[in-house]
Amino acid sequence: MGLGGYPNITLRDARQMARDKRALVALGLDPIKEREKQKRDAARNIHLLRDIALDAFESRKAELKGDGVNGRWFSPLELHVLPKLGAVPVSDIDQKDIRDTLAPIWHDKAHTASKALNRLSICLRHAAALGLEVDLQATEKAKALLGKQRHKTQHIPAIPWQQMPDFYQSLNGGSITELAMRLLILTAVRSKPLRFIRLDEIEGDVWTIPSEAVKGRKDATSAFRVPLSQEALAVIEQAKPFERDGYLFPSIRKGVISDATMSRFMERRGMVERPHGFRSSFRDWTAEATSTPRDVAETCLGHVSGGVVERAYKRTDFLEQRRMLMERWASLNAADNLKVIMLSV
Structure with a gap:
């Protein structure tokens, strides 16, 4: 030797x-x-889970919204897996390690735990692609050890659509918060793009939300057009004096109004409903009080429906149909306001 x-x-x-x-x-x-x-042990120890996870993240950035800059893909690993397993060679990780790591959040933070398990499975497959010896079934075996999650999804409380006109018309103080909530109701969009709305995104009666601000849309060409009703345009005109740095709904100090600001507004009124529930109110109205086709109603909410092949052939965003529908929604909620406008004319 x-x-x-x-x-x-x-x-x-x-x-x-x-x-x-x-x-x-x-x-x-x-x-x-x-x-x-x-x-062999020395070579194996170079491939720690932390390094594999970072490499897997880098290789997938192009697939992620905004190239993963928000960190949503990586955060479940960073917060709940890497603190315990980051320094462990990836080839040494088995189902017991994974079970012990995720058990504390498996039921209490079920959605987050499932995301962490999914990301870890991707990391193991990435390690296997690199030629490392890993147990590709470790996450499935860990899931069997962890058992069925007891967590039940709690839906965000929503105002019944029949009561929405009274609530909408009560938002008459002229504050940034109230105007933002009015526009949120009228457009049925999510809170984030509404709070970050810029005047240069509006052309005529169409507001184009950039693709990076649209949930579930990774394609740079997938901007989302929102038809603006006459009532929505009137709300925008009322909000223009508050505009700062191009943003229609700025906060008092810097940046834009927060989602919590609108939620606190409803709390102070003794309400359990939240702003995100406005979308549910709108969807219930389309289903119960109109004959709107499902695809049109879902597109109003920015939902992507149908399989990959179906979406490849269905290129329309139903803008004209949605424009008429949003006018009807605005008429329902702002009926008294519209009557006043008509009488004044």
Whole structure:
């Protein structure tokens, strides 16, 4: 068994190494095989889960919304997996390690835990693609050990659509918060793009939400057009004096109005409903009080429906149909306001 060449290995070093190898032989071990095992262990230890996770994240950035800059893909791993398993060689990770890591949040934070498990499975597949020996079934076996999640999804409380006109018309104080909530109701969009709405995104009676602000749309060409009713345009005109740095609904200090600001407004009124529930109110109205085709109603909410092949052939965004529908929704909610406008004319 060679121990290395002189002068890199001194005579003293060689004698000590020889004694160590003879000690292994005395224990019934093959010193050459033990040396090879140490080399394999050293190579394996380079591939820690933390490094594999970062590499997997980098390789998938192009598939993620905004190239993953918001960190939503990586955060379940960063917060709930890597603190415990990040320094563990990926080939050493088994179902018990995964179970022990996710057990504290498996039921209490079920949605987050499921995301973390999914991301970890992707990391293991990424490691396998790199040629590392990993157990690709470890996450499924861990899921079996963890058991069925007890968490039940709690839907956000929504105002019944029949009561929405009274609520809408009560937002008559002229504040930024009330105007933002009015426009949120009239457009049925999500809170974030509404809060970040810019005047240069509006052309005529169409508001174009940039693709990076649209949930579930990764294609840079997938901007979302929102038809604006006459009532919505009137609300925008009322909000223009508050405009700052191009944003229609700025906050008091910097940035834009927060979602919490609108939620607190409803709380102060003693309401359990929340702004996101406005979308549910709108969807219930389309289903119960109109004959709107499902695709049109879902497109109003910015939902992507149908399979990949179906979407490839269905290129329309139903803008004209949605324009008429949103006018009807505005008429329902702002009936008294519209009457006043008509009488004044």
